[in-house]
Amino acid sequence: MxxxxxxxxxxxxxxxxxxxxxxxxxxxxxxxxxxxxxxxxxxxxxxxxxxxxxxxxxxxxxxxxxxxxxxxxxxxxxxxxxxxxxxxxxxxxxxxxxxxxxxxxxxxxxxxxxxxxxxxxxxxxxxxxxxxVVPDNGGVDFRPPAGTDWVLLCADETAVPAVAAILEWLPAGTVVKAWISVGSPEDRIELPTKCQAEVSWLTRPGALPAAVAAALFPAGAPYAWVAGEAGVVREVRRHLVGARAFAPGAVTFAGYWRRGASEDALLPVT
CATH class of the missing domain: 2.40.30.10 (Translation factors)
Structure with missing residues (x-):
């Protein structure tokens, strides 16, 4: 058993x-x-x-x-x-x-x-x-593979707690680029970290996919974690594995909510 x-x-x-x-x-x-x-x-x-x-x-x-x-x-x-x-x-x-x-x-x-x-x-x-009740469990999705050179974080306000915890967990010196979409400047919080993190806060509705598409990424092997509204998550993931040629295994994505639906009706993001 x-x-x-x-x-x-x-x-x-x-x-x-x-x-x-x-x-x-x-x-x-x-x-x-x-x-x-x-x-x-x-x-x-x-x-x-x-x-x-x-x-x-x-x-x-x-x-x-x-x-x-x-x-x-x-x-x-x-x-x-x-x-x-x-x-x-x-x-x-x-x-x-x-x-x-x-x-x-x-x-x-x-x-x-x-x-x-x-x-x-x-x-x-x-x-x-x-x-x-055990630390290594299926409820943790952020798992950079061996050989990762830098980390990309994309999130909306529902995923801010996870972003904060990820930045605290990552080893010192990890290169991180983060884009976080929130409703207003008053929604920003401090994000303590030992990483080399560049965090961009976005307050214009729908700005996250465009900001990621226009960004300059560091060199090296990336690992991306994308979480938030399911439609936005899908759009960002498609850009990363398409135009940016991220390996599918180097992108973790999670629809934390879906516009117009409760969690009871939320289906997996595909």
């Missing part, structure tokens, strides 16, 4: 604070969170949020390997709202304090269920996590 790499955890909100005009950090706690592991970079987990009027999310009575089928079988108007987010940080137990886990929420203008929940979150609010 294989060892599980993910497990369910009940968590509560400890506190929240704004990182920028459109980015809110929610700090979670709970005695079981000491078991959460993270591979860093763009490590993802599942959040299960309560519906309006609920104190905590409704989930199947049995949370085992078949949890997804059980969750799908529940009434969509009642079951916990499932969303995917990046683990921004896990702080281990210090003395008697339990572990703390940070999730950064991009507050979309359309105020979907996750944005609504985060905006209203107060200490004591309850949710459930499906989080990794």
């Amino acid at each position: 294989s060892t599980p790499t993910y497990d369910f955890f009940r968590a509560t909100v400890l506190r929240t604070h704004r990182l920028s005009a459109g980015l809110l950090r929610v700090v979670l706690g709970g005695p079981g969170l000491d078991a959460v592991a993270s591979g860093g970079r763009d490590q993802r987990l599942k959040l299960f949020l309560p519906q309006e009027g609920q104190d905590e999310p409704v989930l199947p009575e049995v949370l085992d390997a078949d949890w997804y089928a059980g969750w799908r079988a529940l009434d969509p108007e009642v079951r916990g709202i499932m969303r995917t987010y990046t683990i921004r940080d896990v702080r281990r137990e210090r003395g008697r304090e339990p572990a703390e886990l940070d999730i950064d929420f991009a507050l979309h203008g359309d105020l979907g269920p996750a944005s609504r929940w985060a905006n209203r979150a107060v200490p004591g609010d309850r949710l459930t996590l499906l989080a990794p």
